[in-house]
Amino acid sequence: MAAQATLHCLTGCAIGEVVGMAIGTALAWHNAPTMILAIVLAFVFGYSLTMRGVLRAGLDVRSALRVALAADTVSITIMELADNATIVVFPGAMDATLSDVLFWLSLALSFVVAFLVTTPVNKWMIGRGKGHAVVHQYH
Secondary structure (H helix, E strand, O other), rough: OOOHHHHHHHHOOOOHHHHHHHHHHOOOOOOHHHHHHHHHHHHHHHHHHHHHHHHHHHOOOOHHHHHHHHHHHHHHHHHHHHHHHHHHHHHHHHHHHOHHHHHHHHHHHHHHHHHHHHHOOOOHHOOOOOHHHHHHHHH
């Protein structure tokens, strides 16, 4: 269950990261604003994917947001720390452009690292009835 929860969370984070990095890189933004945009969008997309399912279960928007925040905040935070740290330490990744294989390779590696780091955290949280465990009653 932890791996599935992490993969679900990673999907939203990855969408936000890719969109944010692509926008910032395409607009030739400096690294810091590009990374900030990617992180913000990772949270937005991560929460949105959780909210989509919870809203379908009949919760109102405010309640669905509360569930998404409780379910995903720790997971997304750790995931973002892990994947952005990977990109920062990957030689040349911060200066790669959208047309560089290095851009996509470092981004893919960062997602693998984020998954590996976040899965045990999600397992621990689910085991204590926290994190993604709060969403399962709505599926």
